[in-house]
Amino acid sequence: MVARKLLGGLALAAALALSPAMADDTPFKAHEFTLANGMQVVVIPDHRAPVVTHQVWFKTGSADDPRDVGGIAHFFEHLMFRGTPKHPDGEFDEIVKMNGGVNNANTYFDRTVYYERVAKDRLPMMMELDADRMANLIIDDKVVTSERQVILEERNSRTDNEPSALFWEQMSAALFQASTYGSPVIGWRREIEGLTTEEARTFYNANYGPNNAILVVAGDVTVDEVKKLAEQYYGVLPARTLIPRIRPLEPPPRAARRVAMKDPKVGVPNFMRLYLAPSYTSDKNDEAYALEVLAYILSGAGDSSRLGLAIVKRDGIATSVGAFYDGGGIDDRMFGLYGSPAAGKTLADVEGALDTELAKFLAEGPTADELSRAKTVLVANAIYARDDQESMANYYGEGLTYGQSIAELEAWPDKIQAVTAEQVKAVANAYLRPERSVSGTLEPGEAPAATPAGGQP
Amino acid sequence: MKPLFRLAAAMAAVVALAAPATAFDIQEVKSPGGIEAWLVEEHGLPIISVQAGFDGGARLDPEAKTGLTYLVSTLMNEGAGDFDSTTFTQKLEEKAISFGGASDTDAFYLRLTTLSANKADAFELMRLAIANPRFDQEAIDRMKAQIFQAQKDADEDPNSIAGNAWSAGAFPNHPYGRRTIGTAETIGAITRDDIADFMKTHLGRDALKIVVVGDINAAELGPLLDTLFAPIPATRSAPDVAPITMQSGGTTQFIDRDIPQSIVVFGASGLDLKDPDFRPAQVMNYVLGGGGFSSRLMHEVRSVRGLTYGISTGLASYRFADILSGSVASDNAKIKESLDVTKAEVEKMRTTGITDDELKGAKAFLTGSYALRFDSNASIAGALLSIALDGFDKDYINRRNPEIEAVTKEQANAAAQRLLDPKSFYWVILGKPVGLQ
Numbered sequence: 094m095v096a097r098k099l100l101g102g103l104a105l106a107a108a109l110a111l112s113p114a115m116a117d118d119t120p121f122k123a124h125e126f127t128l129a130n131g132m133q134v135v136v137i138p139d140h141r142a143p144v145v146t147h148q149v150w151f152k153t154g155s156a157d158d159p160r161d162v163g164g165i166a167h168f169f170e171h172l173m174f175r176g177t178p179k180h181p182d183g184e185f186d187e188i189v190k191m192n193g194g195v196n197n198a199n200t201y202f203d204r205t206v207y208y209e210r211v212a213k214d215r216l217p218m219m220m221e222l223d224a225d226r227m228a229n230l231i232i233d234d235k236v237v238t239s240e241r242q243v244i245l246e247e248r249n250s251r252t253d254n255e256p257s258a259l260f261w262e263q264m265s266a267a268l269f270q271a272s273t274y275g276s277p278v279i280g281w282r283r284e285i286e287g288l289t290t291e292e293a294r295t296f297y298n299a300n301y302g303p304n305n306a307i308l309v310v311a312g313d314v315t316v317d318e319v320k321k322l323a324e325q326y327y328g329v330l331p332a333r334t335l336i337p338r339i340r341p342l343e344p345p346p347r348a349a350r351r352v353a354m355k356d357p358k359v360g361v362p363n364f365m366r367l368y369l370a371p372s373y374t375s376d377k378n379d380e381a382y383a384l385e386v387l388a389y390i391l392s393g394a395g396d397s398s399r400l401g402l403a404i405v406k407r408d409g410i411a412t413s414v415g416a417f418y419d420g421g422g423i424d425d426r427m428f429g430l431y432g433s434p435a436a437g438k439t440l441a442d443v444e445g446a447l448d449t450e451l452a453k454f455l456a457e458g459p460t461a462d463e464l465s466r467a468k469t470v471l472v473a474n475a476i477y478a479r480d481d482q483e484s485m486a487n488y489y490g491e492g493l494t495y496g497q498s499i500a501e502l503e504a505w506p507d508k509i510q511a512v513t514a515e516q517v518k519a520v521a522n523a524y525l526r527p528e529r530s531v532s533g534t535l536e537p538g539e540a541p542a543a544t545p546a547g548g549q550p
Numbered sequence: 551m552k553p554l555f556r557l558a559a560a561m562a563a564v565v566a567l568a569a570p571a572t573a574f575d576i577q578e579v580k581s582p583g584g585i586e587a588w589l590v591e592e593h594g595l596p597i598i599s600v601q602a603g604f605d606g607g608a609r610l611d612p613e614a615k616t617g618l619t620y621l622v623s624t625l626m627n628e629g630a631g632d633f634d635s636t637t638f639t640q641k642l643e644e645k646a647i648s649f650g651g652a653s654d655t656d657a658f659y660l661r662l663t664t665l666s667a668n669k670a671d672a673f674e675l676m677r678l679a680i681a682n683p684r685f686d687q688e689a690i691d692r693m694k695a696q697i698f699q700a701q702k703d704a705d706e707d708p709n710s711i712a713g714n715a716w717s718a719g720a721f722p723n724h725p726y727g728r729r730t731i732g733t734a735e736t737i738g739a740i741t742r743d744d745i746a747d748f749m750k751t752h753l754g755r756d757a758l759k760i761v762v763v764g765d766i767n768a769a770e771l772g773p774l775l776d777t778l779f780a781p782i783p784a785t786r787s788a789p790d791v792a793p794i795t796m797q798s799g800g801t802t803q804f805i806d807r808d809i810p811q812s813i814v815v816f817g818a819s820g821l822d823l824k825d826p827d828f829r830p831a832q833v834m835n836y837v838l839g840g841g842g843f844s845s846r847l848m849h850e851v852r853s854v855r856g857l858t859y860g861i862s863t864g865l866a867s868y869r870f871a872d873i874l875s876g877s878v879a880s881d882n883a884k885i886k887e888s889l890d891v892t893k894a895e896v897e898k899m900r901t902t903g904i905t906d907d908e909l910k911g912a913k914a915f916l917t918g919s920y921a922l923r924f925d926s927n928a929s930i931a932g933a934l935l936s937i938a939l940d941g942f943d944k945d946y947i948n949r950r951n952p953e954i955e956a957v958t959k960e961q962a963n964a965a966a967q968r969l970l971d972p973k974s975f976y977w978v979i980l981g982k983p984v985g986l987q
């Protein structure tokens with residue numbers, strides 16, 4: 094197995110602490126600084142409403158879960174709500190609600206985020222609560238046992254009850270042959286069943302230090318206010334000794350793979366193809382921006398985009414088709430195509446039509462109009478995104494945890510604007526190749542008989 | 551019940567509970583032609599949002615053509631004037647304009663978002679879509695095919711099956727009991743004439759509410775309202791439905807489905823938004839199942855027993871019916887225990903009501919979180935349109951928190967007694983539940 098060590102949180106934080114402009118409070122722009130203990134802080138002022146979004150991002154996610162402890166990052170996210178000596182089990186949520194706030198958390202492959210949205214004068218209280226649980230969490234058998242049951246029910250609700258979610262798990266597992274992106278964020282059922290209190294403690298000590306975290310505050314605040322509060326509440330936490338993020342790298346893909354799944358509970362047959370593609374973090378020469386534009390050209394305007402015009406409107410082979418680029422992550426992520434057959438057509442027809450249109454695109458590239466429309470919409474979306482302080486906080490928090498810089502994140506519209514037709518054609522030819530792909534079909538029908546023990550995912 | 555010490559500690563940490571005021575002004579704008587809108591000027595971003603809502607929606611669909619409202623909503627950006635579907639879409643893209651229709655049980659919506667620099671093109675395309683929609687047969691057939699697929703997906707989706715079954719049992723022989731996307735038969739029966747008639751009969755300026763938020767002022771908006779909405783008939787002529795009270799109370803319906811986790815949807819009659827008991831019921835519901843982890847149901851069923859990922863209840867108001875509804879999902883082997891605990895908590899709430907601390911907590915959240923609904927142009931526009939369609943004036947946003955503050959424990963407990971009669975609850979259980987049948 095090829096493995097790569099990523100920069101530790103501290104080194105990364107130091108590398109990113111570039112912006113000294115503390116007095117600058119330009120709205121809708123990100124301002125950053127770093128606390129002495131290594132915690133990164135990002136402030137995005139937006140004074141339109143007396144509301145703030147407070148987020149703590151940890152640079153660990155399911156793709157960092159050790160091989161024998163799959164699901165631990167997500168499992169641990171649940172434990173973070175179960176109490177400290179100062180704020181016993183249940184009180185965290187109670188205090189947030191008593192102050193008119195809403196809160197939650199979520200885990201993804203490369204990061205875990207905890208957040209509250211609250212009236213601006215309650216910000217110090219939210220910092221007190223989040224700083225407390227970063228350092229003083231109670232982890233015992235009682236909470237681990239009860240959360241394990243909750244998480245198994247979560248897996249039932251999100252995945253095991255839904256054939257399309259089970260299909261997605263199989264597609265991802267086939268696409269990523271070595272990368273831990275191939276395992277579901279929540280973990281496989283038998284992994285969740287086996288997670289222990291001791292593993293949770295080890296995980297906490299190895300990951301939940303201020304030097305592995307990014308604080309993002311968006312909304313009706315100034316940089317100086319946040320700096321003062323962040324130093325008071327988070328600045329006093331000791332840094333932890335972090336374990337390096339050891340990440341298996343994908344080997345060069347050599348063979349096209351296929352997944353075929355049937356389930357009587359499928360409503361509409363679906364074809365899907367995933368290609369291994371670089372992410373915004375792992376790409377070279379700004380290929381991610383070209384992939385973003387490529388996805389928009391193929392299906393950003395639905396039936397009136399390249400794929401829909403040909404396969405849905407002109408030929409009537411599919412009811413709907415689409416393309417997407419998922420470039421969010423530290424390592425290579427994916428580019429996808431999908432479609433559902435029109436009445437009287439088959440999944441093979443849809444796959445054939447997608448391949449035909451793809452071959453045409455790979456030979457010709459985009460038209461000037463297609464490229465221009467895609468860039469106009471994508472660049473405008475960056476302005477529309479400013480309307481929502483929580484989306485802004487997510488954009489910066491996520492990008493930074495994936496190793497991008499604020500300068501990079503703010504240059505996104507310029508980089509999109511700079512994409513050329515040649516670049517779009519080049520990334521399509523480089524990455525939309527059979528040997529990089531998994532093609533899958535999900536259709537109604539009898540599933541194979543269940544295997545006896547351990548048959549459940 | 552939550553241990554009291556925990557609540558007490560949470561209380562101690564609370565600072566002054568002054569609910570933050572909403573930080574914007576609503577202007578009432580009237581066009582020269584008499585069309586009214588609410589305007590919130592916000593020049594901090596170069597964005598304008600126009601949201602129009604027509605009271606009516608899917609409840610006006612003839613039974614044999616259920617899904618008409620939804621189908622038309624999908625066609626609003628599929629071509630207008632000289633521009634066919636593809637050209638119209640490209641015109642929107644060229645100026646990064648977002649425009650389209652939407653619908654729900656009680657309203658039909660038109661929504662536009664544009665950069666203020668492109669407002670002239672945006673308003674012209676919206677005007678064209680309202681005044682002269684094409685409804686080309688090609689687009690109608692394509693949208694129908696996509697709706698047939700959405701129906702097939704919903705036919706197999708466990709949450710949709712359970713939810714639709716509950717509505718059908720609660721509102722038999724009434725539009726509220728039917729799926730707003732219709733069936734293959736009802737969508738199949740809709741003709742182009744039906745669609746063209748929809749614009750003349752289902753929509754009317756007397757049923758229209760408009761909210762505009764963003765980088766535009768009243769002087770510009772006034773005449774624009776006439777330009778955009780004058781083609782709409784002055785009055786809505788489609789006949790309205792009769793009010794209905796929820797049916798099937800006291801019964802349980804089982805749906806067999808081979809899935810590992812059973813899904814339960816339940817509900818009882820609710821209260822009209824203008825009923826004097828509505829605010830007390832809102833407070834009571836927060837304590838019972840509306841308050842997430844602070845609710846009794848989430849605490850007992852999830853936090854204490856680990857029986858579910860989520861359980862919640864909520865008050866929902868259709869224009870002509872009101873419900874208190876809820877849902878929970880648990881492993882087939884555990885769903886019986888989940889329901890036993892749920893029913894015991896509902897009964898306990900009915901008989902013993904809420905505590906003083908719970909009253910305080912519910913009020914603190916319900917009033918304190920209100921400002922969170924108004925923190926972006928899009929959320930302000932959506933929230934205000936919903937208030938307008940519910941028939942309230944613009945001062946509603948200032949009255950709402952004091953109304954909640956005024957609720958007493960006795961009022962909340964009276965609302966519990968009024969709403970939580972076990973005989974009024976209707977349960978739908980889907981899955982392979984163990985020990986229930």
